[in-house]
Amino acid sequence: MQYGNCVKSKPLLLLNIAQLLTLALRSGADGPRRGASLSDLGIIQHAAVLCLAGKIVSVGTTKDALRDPWLKKNRKKVTEIDCGGRVVLPGFVDSHTHPVFTHPRLVDFEKRISGANYEEIAEAGGGIRSSIDGVRKASKAALTQKVVAVLADLAGHGTTTVEAKSGYGLSLESELKSLEAIRAAAREWPGTVVPTFLGAHAVPPEYRERSQEYVDLVCNEMIPAIAKRKLAQFVDVFCDRGAFSAAEAAQIFSAAERHGLAVRAHMGQLSETRLGPLLRYQPASLDHMDHVNAADLPALARSDTVATFVPGANYFLGLSKYPDARRFIESGVAVALATDYNPGSSPMLSMPMAMSLACTHMKMSPAEAIAAATINGAWALRVADRKGSIEPGKDADLAVFEASDYREIPYWFGENRCALTIMNGAPSGHLPS
Ligand SMILES: [Zn+2]
Numbered sequence: 001m002q003y004g005n006c007v008k009s010k011p012l013l014l015l016n017i018a019q020l021l022t023l024a025l026r027s028g029a030d031g032p033r034r035g036a037s038l039s040d041l042g043i044i045q046h047a048a049v050l051c052l053a054g055k056i057v058s059v060g061t062t063k064d065a066l067r068d069p070w071l072k073k074n075r076k077k078v079t080e081i082d083c084g085g086r087v088v089l090p091g092f093v094d095s096h097t098h099p100v101f102t103h104p105r106l107v108d109f110e111k112r113i114s115g116a117n118y119e120e121i122a123e124a125g126g127g128i129r130s131s132i133d134g135v136r137k138a139s140k141a142a143l144t145q146k147v148v149a150v151l152a153d154l155a156g157h158g159t160t161t162v163e164a165k166s167g168y169g170l171s172l173e174s175e176l177k178s179l180e181a182i183r184a185a186a187r188e189w190p191g192t193v194v195p196t197f198l199g200a201h202a203v204p205p206e207y208r209e210r211s212q213e214y215v216d217l218v219c220n221e222m223i224p225a226i227a228k229r230k231l232a233q234f235v236d237v238f239c240d241r242g243a244f245s246a247a248e249a250a251q252i253f254s255a256a257e258r259h260g261l262a263v264r265a266h267m268g269q270l271s272e273t274r275l276g277p278l279l280r281y282q283p284a285s286l287d288h289m290d291h292v293n294a295a296d297l298p299a300l301a302r303s304d305t306v307a308t309f310v311p312g313a314n315y316f317l318g319l320s321k322y323p324d325a326r327r328f329i330e331s332g333v334a335v336a337l338a339t340d341y342n343p344g345s346s347p348m349l350s351m352p353m354a355m356s357l358a359c360t361h362m363k364m365s366p367a368e369a370i371a372a373a374t375i376n377g378a379w380a381l382r383v384a385d386r387k388g389s390i391e392p393g394k395d396a397d398l399a400v401f402e403a404s405d406y407r408e409i410p411y412w413f414g415e416n417r418c419a420l421t422i423m424n425g426a427p428s429g430h431l432p433s
Contacts, residue, residue: 002233002383003186003193004395009425011078012051012396013071014088015062018404020047021089022059023375023389032306032334032379039367041406042389049088051396054425059390081420081431087406089370090390091160091191091397091421092351093377096287096308096338098165098198099150100143100178102134105343112318128168128202131343135168140177140184147185150341150349151193155428157350158399158418160191161378161387165236167198172222175199179231191423192395194381196264197222197232200244200252215248219255227259234284235261241271246278253281262382268292269313279303285336285380290314290323301332306380309372310340311357312348325362336376337369356413366407396425
């Protein structure tokens with residue numbers, strides 16, 4: 001279940017594209033990109049794309065497009081966008097965000113800079129507790145407006161599909177309110193939103209020292225209520241030291257399975273957890289993966305579970321260590337990149353910035369970073385049948401960048417070079433001429 005808006009717009013023709021990154025595989029092989037295929041961007045030079053009713057209908061060179069008999073006859077009915085030698089790629093699929101919160105965590109930021117640890121930050125009134133208080137007190141309308149603003153910003157940076165998690169309410173009422181805010185915001189946005197229930201983000205303060213009781217509440221009350229109201233596609237668990245154990249994650253996964261919800265997890269951010277018992281539930285994605293047992297990589301590579309890296313969190317927490325992307329890629333694991341947009345550890349909504357960090361700190365090539373931010377993000381959300389590449393039949397989700405070479409996208413870091421996004425066939429504005 002996703003929220004997406006079908007657009008009954010005029011036919012749309014993008015032409016004079018210097019490089020069109022189709023991400024279409026030449027071999028026609030299916031499944032998430034692994035190993036060498038991660039670098040295959042399916043580039044067409046001097047390209048054009050024709051979209052109709054929110055879908056891509058044809059992809060080729062500008063020359064061939066202009067010779068097309070249908071287009072010759074119908075040109076007046078078509079909205080044309082002259083891309084003027086820019087780069088066009090599939091809109092980014094940001095497969096990991098936490099957009100439902102009320103305020104930035106500036107105490108955490110300042111305290112961490114001065115060397116405070118997690119406990120000292122919490123004592124100073126920061127930490128996840130302050131986000132929980134904010135969400136519990138906020139009205140659904142106020143949360144909706146926050147999410148609406150985030151979605152607009154994401155689109156401004158080239159993102160057209162977003163996974164949005166709850167997880168700062170941590171009570172039945174506040175989690176429902178958060179997921180309803182996601183649904184209400186998604187209805188106001190032309191892009192596509194995939195909602196995720198993250199009740200198991202942290203043990204809320206009133207359940208301190210009673211985490212099993214809280215897990216039972218997540219499994220026996222929250223998941224059934226959310227499934228019944230169709231408020232989430234995925235159930236997520238923060239499985240790590242100081243959060244939820246692998247056994248608790250398995251209990252939550254099995255409750256999700258019983259209620260027809262797919263699963264994903266935050267994994268290996270702080271410490272290593274063996275993956276075997278959780279891979280049994282076929283998680284769509286395991287995210288962070290800073291710590292992993294090398295013996296788990298072959299099983300991960302054989303599965304369609306994507307390992308999603310979120311280097312914005314490593315950057316913002318001031319870590320010198322990043323996930324070992326090369327090892328995952330060389331083992332044949334499907335990898336994706338996401339922002340992990342959240343107020344505590346990654347207040348970043350730019351996928352190009354995530355890609356830049358992946359290139360400079362994780363030694364992913366610019367081509368690998370692009371595939372990880374588009375088609376493999378779509379696999380991580382199980383929407384690859386519609387998203388993540390520019391091919392006839394897929395949704396018309398495109399990003400136009402102020403660049404003539406795709407490598408400029410992660411190269412010009414700290415500056416937004418996204419000139420235009422098209423979401424389900426709807427352009428977000430006009431290109432500067
Ligand atoms: Zn996260």
